[in-house]
Amino acid sequence: MSIIFGINMSMTNLSRLNDIGTGTCPTPGHGAYTTVYVSGATTVFTNNLPQMIVGTIGKQSCGHSSTALSGSPTVFAENKPVHRINDIGVGGAGDTYVSVSASSDTEAGG
Ligand SMILES: [Zn+2]
Numbered sequence: 463m464s465i466i467f468g469i470n471m472s473m474t475n476l477s478r479l480n481d482i483g484t485g486t487c488p489t490p491g492h493g494a495y496t497t498v499y500v501s502g503a504t505t506v507f508t509n510n511l512p513q514m515i516v517g518t519i520g521k522q523s524c525g526h527s528s529t530a531l532s533g534s535p536t537v538f539a540e541n542k543p544v545h546r547i548n549d550i551g552v553g554g555a556g557d558t559y560v561s562v563s564a565s566s567d568t569e570a571g572g
Contacts, residue, residue: 473571474534474546475564478502478511483520483528483551485559492524497551497559499530506539508568514545514561526554530561537570544570 477483479502486494497520502512515538520528530551533543545551547564 473569474548475566476508476568476570477514477530477545477547477549477561477564478508479514480511481514481561481563483559483561485522485528485553485557487522487524487526487553487555488557489524489526489555492526492555495522495524495526495553495559497522497528497553503539503542509565513539515539515542516545517542518545520551520559522554522559528553528559531558534570546570 483497499514499520501519502514506513516533518530528551530545532549533545537544549561551559
């Protein structure tokens with residue numbers, strides 16, 4: 463269980479294709495980045511956008527790619543936890559990003 467699990471036990475907004483996360487890349491010359499989600503569930507949509515799930519990919523502004531790592535413990539799409547605002551992922555250099563944007567009207571339990 464992640465730190466987020468303990469902090470946020472309420473319903474949490476769902477992150478979708480084109481939503482973003484933010485982190486800091488440890489690679490020299492990279493630094494603070496935004497990752498834009500570029501892949502999502504192929505059969506599950508939120509607000510008509512592919513739903514982000516654990517394992518889906520983001521493109522970091524520093525040039526690396528990120529992978530969604532945490533999601534709802536109770537809500538799944540394509541058998542994987544749905545990725546939500548405040549969930550985390552791993553950056554291409556092994557760092558951690560936090561998901562910071564999501565649907566304003568669709569939530570999943572956490
Ligand atoms: Zn980087």
